[in-house]
Amino acid sequence: MNVLVTSISKKVPLIEKVKDAATRDKSNFKVYVGDTFADCIGRYFSDAFWKMPLLENLHIQELIKYCKEHNIKVIFPSREGELTYFSERKEYLKMNNIYVMVSELDGLNRTQDKLEFYNFLIEKKYPVIKTRLCIDEKDTGFYVVKDRFGTGSLNLHLNVTSVEAIRVAKQLRQPIFQPYIVGTEYSIDVYVDTFGKSKGAIVRERVLVVNGESQITKTIQYKELESLAMGLAEVLGLYGHVMFQIIVDSNGNPHIIECNPRFGGASTLSIEAGLDSFYWFLLEAQGESLEKYPFIRANKELTQIRYPKDLIF
Known part of the structure; x- marks a missing residue:
């Protein structure tokens, strides 16, 4: 039983976390990665690489054929632009014993359309911007x-x-x-189980943001934001790993900015802090209940520094 991470690009920390989750399972998973660019950096950190066609050219039967040939039973999409493709084919893939960590199409549409996101949440009385x-x-x-x-x-x-x-x-x-709201910006990672219930949440303060991505991030205990994000994930009808962006102004009022219904660039910090998203999904894909696997938050706060690193071989 192997794993495929798509649109891998240079997401090496993500590969490492998937490998960590896979090695804890007695099935001895191998981690395959796919990308349309043959020389992407991520291929050098995986067990195998698939040069994928563009999604508009990837027929579902071709995807299933590749997965069956390589005993791939789990797919982790990693790019926003491919979530709809996998969500639309999620049930058919499941019929072929292939499980994808992606939300249902209705939930995706609510998050990808920012105006719909606002209209939906304001009607539910949430503090959305x-x-x-x-x-x-x-x-x-x-x-x-x-x-x-x-x-x-x-x-x-x-x-x-x-x-x-x-x-x-x-x-x-x-x-x-x-x-435009002046305040402190937070990312909140949440895992939603197969029953639509939020299993846990980690709040991360975005200390240094470069080109929209956190370069320095630290965890923080913030019960109000944890509860808010967990409730949001459920009411939006999401599944798997999801991430929210929320700004808290000088008066302590939260403003929900957006939701990314996938694993984020700095979400590896949340795994270190106890939000075991990849492992939990692997368990659920094998039909296991997560009741025996509680969310145990790290007992100290963690800081993540994202930086380039050389690989020489």
């Missing part, structure tokens, strides 16, 4: 402008006036406007 399709040049205050369906920091404009916001919005395909 106000999201609009348009603003007036006479509006005061400062704004964040981003793509309605975009991911990461691409096409993100922070702390701009209404006039500037309207100008930069013309460069985006489907822009949305949100108020």
